Amino acid sequence: MITTIIRTVLIYIFVSVAVRLMGKRQVADMQTSELVTTLIISEVASLPMQNIDQPLLSGFVPILLLVAIEIFVSIVMMKSRKIRGVVVGHPIVVIKDGTILKEELKALRISYEDLYSLLRQQEAFDIQNIRYAIVESNGSLSVMNKEESASAENIQNSEEIQNELKKIKKNSEEAKQ
Amino acid sequence: MKRGVIALILLILAGAAAGYQYLYVTSNTVMLVEMLNEADRYIEENDLLKAQDTASRLDHRYQELEKTLNIFIHHADTDAVSQSLASLRRYAETGNSADFLAVSAAAKRALLSMHNAETPCFQNVM
Structure with a gap:
């Protein structure tokens, strides 16, 4: 039992350092790849904690490797938008100028109720007042109201958002034809 | 880039x-x-003293190695070999060749299994 206690403390310290090295403090800030890595780390860490027959190294080495891979992936994602798109996806515009974009919602498998709930959490109670609502690649919802849009040129002019808006415009033109 | 260096260090570790x-x-x-093979040869040649001596050396050597082996290998696997080697010495002392060879074969199989498990081949990965 003393061994179990020592191993548990060591694993806790090790995993805390490992997750901290990944550079995120809150689950809400994590991209999907980081969340997956964290889940796998917790699973791998629990095995030598429960089973003292299992060497501690058989938990530590995979965790070290996972953290290293995650850091490399995040560095590559910083340098390549294409790879970032493949790994974590792109933000998706779901509301534009007060109109809910049904096709985008369907593609994301988000129901209207889920969308309203997310909007309420962002303190957006009037859809007509929304310029853009964007589902980010980590699943959170960002809302820009019409009053704010004039002063937020840099964010709404980001390449990803502009590409999404072009795609939406193209889809609606094709639908009209 | 600092994190990149840290990642590289982690990979190296x-x-x-x-x-x-x-x-x-x-x-x-x-x-x-190899030591087990040597002990088997002595038992087959009916040289009980040498078989006993080899079995004893083998057991002591394994007990020293086991402490470090336990850092890398499941304790159940290392314990199984330890038990086999402990009984080998007794079989050599009593001249029980048949049981000696049987236990020796089991210990060899377990050791070879540990050895083969380290090879990064397709079967081990899967």
Whole structure:
């Protein structure tokens, strides 16, 4: 039992350092790849904690490797938008100028109720007042109201958002034809 | 870039641990299997004293190695070999060749299994 206690403390310290090295403090800030890595780390860490027959190294080495891979992936994602798109996806515009974009919602498998709930959490109670609502690649919802849009040129002019808006415009033109 | 360097260091650490484990386990299991073969030869030649001596040396050597082996290998696997080697010495003392050879074969199989498990081949990965 003393061994179990020592191993548990060591694993806790090790995993805390490992997750901290990944550079995120809150689950809400994590991209999907980081969340997956964290889940796998917790699973791998629990095995030598429960089973003292299992060497501690058989938990530590995979965790070290996972953290290293995650850091490399995040560095590559910083340098390549294409790879970032493949790994974590792109933000998706779901509301534009007060109109809910049904096709985008369907593609994301988000129901209207889920969308309203997310909007309420962002303190957006009037859809007509929304310029853009964007589902980010980590699943959170960002809302820009019409009053704010004039002063937020840099964010709404980001390449990803502009590409999404072009795609939406193209889809609606094709639908009209 | 600092995180990139940290990631590289982590990779090197993981690689070093894996490399050391591979070298330590494979070299020592080969040595132990050779000692077992030597003991088998003595028993087959009915040279009980030498068989006893080899079995005793083998047991002591394994007990020293086991402490480090337990860092890399499941304790259940290392314990199984330890039990086999402990009984080998007694069989040699009593001249029980048949049981000696049977237990020796089991210990060899377990050691070779530890050795083969270190090889990064397709079957081991899967």
